[in-house]
Amino acid sequence: MNILVFGGTRYFGIHMVEALIQKGHNITIATRGRKKDDFGNSVHRVVIERSSPKSIADAFNGKTFDVVCDSLAYCSNDVKYVLDSVHCKRYLMTSSASVYRLHVNTVENDFNPLEKSLKWCNRTDYPYDEVKRLAECALFQAYPSQSSVAVRLPFVIGRDDYTKRLYFYVEHIVKGIPMFIDDIDARMGFVSSDEAGRFLAFLAEKEYTGVINGSNGGTISLNDIIKYVEEKAGKNAILSKDGDVAPYNGEIDYSLNTEFASKLGFRFSPIKLFIYDLLNTFVEAVNSPNFA
Numbered sequence: 001m002n003i004l005v006f007g008g009t010r011y012f013g014i015h016m017v018e019a020l021i022q023k024g025h026n027i028t029i030a031t032r033g034r035k036k037d038d039f040g041n042s043v044h045r046v047v048i049e050r051s052s053p054k055s056i057a058d059a060f061n062g063k064t065f066d067v068v069c070d071s072l073a074y075c076s077n078d079v080k081y082v083l084d085s086v087h088c089k090r091y092l093m094t095s096s097a098s099v100y101r102l103h104v105n106t107v108e109n110d111f112n113p114l115e116k117s118l119k120w121c122n123r124t125d126y127p128y129d130e131v132k133r134l135a136e137c138a139l140f141q142a143y144p145s146q147s148s149v150a151v152r153l154p155f156v157i158g159r160d161d162y163t164k165r166l167y168f169y170v171e172h173i174v175k176g177i178p179m180f181i182d183d184i185d186a187r188m189g190f191v192s193s194d195e196a197g198r199f200l201a202f203l204a205e206k207e208y209t210g211v212i213n214g215s216n217g218g219t220i221s222l223n224d225i226i227k228y229v230e231e232k233a234g235k236n237a238i239l240s241k242d243g244d245v246a247p248y249n250g251e252i253d254y255s256l257n258t259e260f261a262s263k264l265g266f267r268f269s270p271i272k273l274f275i276y277d278l279l280n281t282f283v284e285a286v287n288s289p290n291f292a
Contacts, residue, residue: 002026003204004060004086006050007071007094009037012156015197016069017043020204030059050078051122057085067092067204074123075131076138083143091148092204095136095211097189098129099152102254108152108211113137136211149203150211154256155248158193159281165247169225170282174233178243182250184226187219189255192274202266212264215256216271222248228276232283 008017008029014037020027021042029037033047049055050072064087071094073079083091099111113136121134136150157166172179191199191214199214226237258268 001066001204002028002064003067003069004028004030004065004088005069005071006030006073006082008043008069009035011158011160011162012193012196012200013071014160015194016071016200017197019198019201020069023201023205025204028065051081053077053081053084056081060086064088066090069200069204070094071200073135073139074128075125076118076120076134076142077122079135079138080120080142083139083146089147090204091139091143091146092200093135093139093148093150094200095150095152096129096132097152097154097213097215097254097256099133099136102252104253104255105257106213106254107257108213108260111136111211113140113150113211118142147207147209149209151200151203152211152213152256153191153196154189154215154254155191156193156196157190157275157278159278160193163247166225166278167282167285168244168247169222169237170229170233170279171286172244173226173229173235173237174283174286176235176238178238178240179246180241180243180249181222181239181246183252184223184239185221186248186251187221187253187255188248188251189215189219190271190275191215191268192278195268199261199266199268202264206264208260208264212260213256213258214261214268215258216268216274217258218271219253219255220271220275222246225275225279229279229283232280 007013028044030046048059067090068088069092073093118137118141
């Protein structure tokens with residue numbers, strides 16, 4: 001298939017493109033041209049400005065793709081800029097679990113983008129959770145005839161996580177830096193960057209339309225994580241209300257139900273199969289000048 005990818009040069013987007021290449025697809029990556037990739041001659045590249053409708057129109061008007069994989073659609077205008085200019089048989093948007101009022105066993109029907117009023121907005125007009133909801137509203141309300149899917153992911157974690165949210169906790173423990181955690185026992189869901197990428201590549205080949213959750217199996221608490229890192233590093237976490245505010249503050253007990261993904265044939269691995277190896281990597285990397 002002829003596939004256009006927005007957001008394929010970092011994080012889970014890299015894993016998605018790698019999986020699509022392995023499947024033999026013809027890949028075009030649309031980027032700002034600021035970050036080099038390691039795909040060589042396996043992909044085509046187009047330089048665009050994602051937030052500019054003119055840039056996208058100039059690059060893609062009159063072109064048709066079998067699938068558009070869009071990991072950069074943060075708001076309703078982002079969806080509009082692409083779908084007004086790019087013709088595609090199928091549009092796959094990376095959404096977020098932030099669209100939900102999360103709880104244990106959160107299912108896709110817990111947020112219906114057809115029941116919320118559509119507002120055209122830019123990324124900075126509302127908080128992240130709201131602009132992601134409005135992106136879904138734009139997709140399913142303004143383009144009802146477009147074959148499309150919105151993939152709802154929780155926090156994505158991996159060695160390549162540029163946000164370094166999970167790394168924050170490891171670094172603070174190993175270096176003895178005080179941190180403030182509001183609920184150490186909240187059990188949360190995560191998805192590894194490589195499985196997120198492979199799931200997106202998997203869905204690019206499916207006919208499923210609508211919304212779908214993607215998450216590793218099970219949950220884990222910050223208390224579990226901290227205890228493991230303390231034992232691994234031989235250091236005790238310093239918890240203080242005056243410490244650095246931890247990035248997962250505000251989270252509550254939640255998990256995403258992935259039965260739809262399983263029925264399609266994609267089985268996520270349990271979170272505890274990989275997260276401890278990732279924490280080991282972070283512990284070793286804290287004092288390494290080569291870790292980026």
